[in-house]
Amino acid sequence: MKRTLWAAGLTHLTKHPGQLALALVGLALGVATITAVDLATQSASRAFALSLEAVSGPATHELTSGPAGIDERLYVRLATEHPRIAFAPIVEGYVSVGDEALDLAGVDPLAEATFAVRSGEVASGAGLGASRMRGFEQLERWLTEPGAVVVAGAAARWLHLRAGRAFELDVGGHVRRAVPIATPETAGEGGASLLLTDIAQAQEWLGLDGRLSRIELDVPPGADGEAALARLERELPAGVALEAVGRRSAQSLDMTRAFSTNLRAMSLLALLVGLLLIYSAVSFAVLQRRKTFATLRALGATRLDIVTLVATEAAALGALGAVAGLIAGDALARGLLVLVSRTPRSRRSPQGCSRRSRRRRFRRSRRRASRRSPGSSAPRSSRAPAICLGRSRSRAPCSRSPQERSSPAPAAASSRDSRRSFSCSSASRRSLRRCSTGRRVLRRASPDG
């Protein structure tokens, strides 16, 4: 009924496609912006939370200090003096592969093994700890091969990395050579941007000789654990803070909340602009049709008929614009997510080096290395025979003999005693890696050999 009346009202905008397009595009852009920003910030926050969880692993507490980090000798002392608590040293930093930023985590596989066994992660197969453990199947390569890293399978595909094939790594503007020795699929969503390497390697790359970013603690539940924690807290040196892992995550998420709020406010502003555009378009269309509406009223159309016509027109415009905006917002969110997830480092190194110049420097260093040792293309660090096990640069005591140190670790890693006995300083492990003789010792000491 009143089909002609509807046609009289609703065909106006279809006969003015410019006005219709302006209103639709305005609203669609507003809706797309708010949808995209909302999706992107939510995804980024979730990824951030998962990353924190992945990096934290099964830890209940952690020790942190200022920007200079923690002296690694503290770790050795604490691990020896507090048998009720499991400790895992971590060195963290940021690196770039191509244009993508990754979190570099230097871990001690032997400490991690005990950590994972204690928390039951190995049995459940969940979390990054389990993936770390699987990555350690190639422990020999992990400990001895310069630049050995473990990359999550998803990241490896995304960055076109293959196990055993070296790639360039930008660490603070310096190009380093890294070799993926494993690309496990168990890193989970939160570990996708994580690059794992041996703690000594991370210290070397990040210039943190003898320093740790933090020490993770796994405190057993119950009164015993609380008592052990209280004793540990009393013995901590000045400047080292003990805090629960959840609190740190919450603080970090709080920091991102302000960013999300700003983004949401900007997207709401975009939506408001879209609404104003649709308001203007509808108002203009009504003004243009004042004479038509007056004629309709004179012919007997009620006020309600006219209001219904205008409201239906606005609602149809709104619905069309919203649907278009949601579709566009979904596509835009994918692009925004990449931008929001990137750090400034992923776009440009702090020293302002271009990728080309970094590559040039990397080739130059390789040429120099090959001049020193004709016929060898291996990097200098892997060939240097200067440091062997007997001449370790270790600053911390190592309680194992060279033969013990060179034996495969996983079998012994599950017990606390073995974990402590393996807790030699990362400096001594660095020496082990640099020593080609060390590799031979490893081979001789292996049960197969």
Added chain:
Amino acid sequence: MHRVLDGVDLAIGARGSVAIIGRSGSGKSTLLNLLCGIDRADSGTIELDGRDVGALGEPERTLYRRRNVGFVYQFFNLIPTLDAEENVRLPLELNGVRTAEARRRSEAMLARVGLADRSRSSVDTLSGGEQQRIAIARALVHEPRLVLADEPTGNLDEATAREIAPLLTELTASGRAMLVMVTHDRSLAAAADRVLELRAGRLAEVAR
């Protein structure tokens, strides 16, 4: 407060036609707005078939207008987004006539004004005379009791006006409608049963 109409007294018989002449601003259009119920008089009564239009509320006056009044404007006031037939059909659909029946009646009305072959034409493509014929068809298609014409030939050339004037009066007379037209066109006024002049807010019979 400016008093536009003062002591207007007018009675029109069934099928009668009245032409109202007067200077611009004399209140001719105001009188038409009062007759159709768009405006309300401050005092006095307007009755159609014994029913007081002024006493009706706004929704009832809209219904009164829809059922009983047909309009012909100087500038045609056709709906530009509708074609010729749809413009004529609009009052029928507003009055609840089913679409098929409304279409049949509007086509018949278009034939009576001589535009049967232009029923699907966009009104923008029609000449002034054709548009006014459509306006007359729209005003008469639902067989109203009262047809109000405000300067129906005011926007037409002389030749076209000579065609339109008899069409309007004859079609109105052939129905059951009264015709009240406001005009400056003496020849059109002469076609009406009575000619009244509005001066200083009062109506006065013009001798012929």
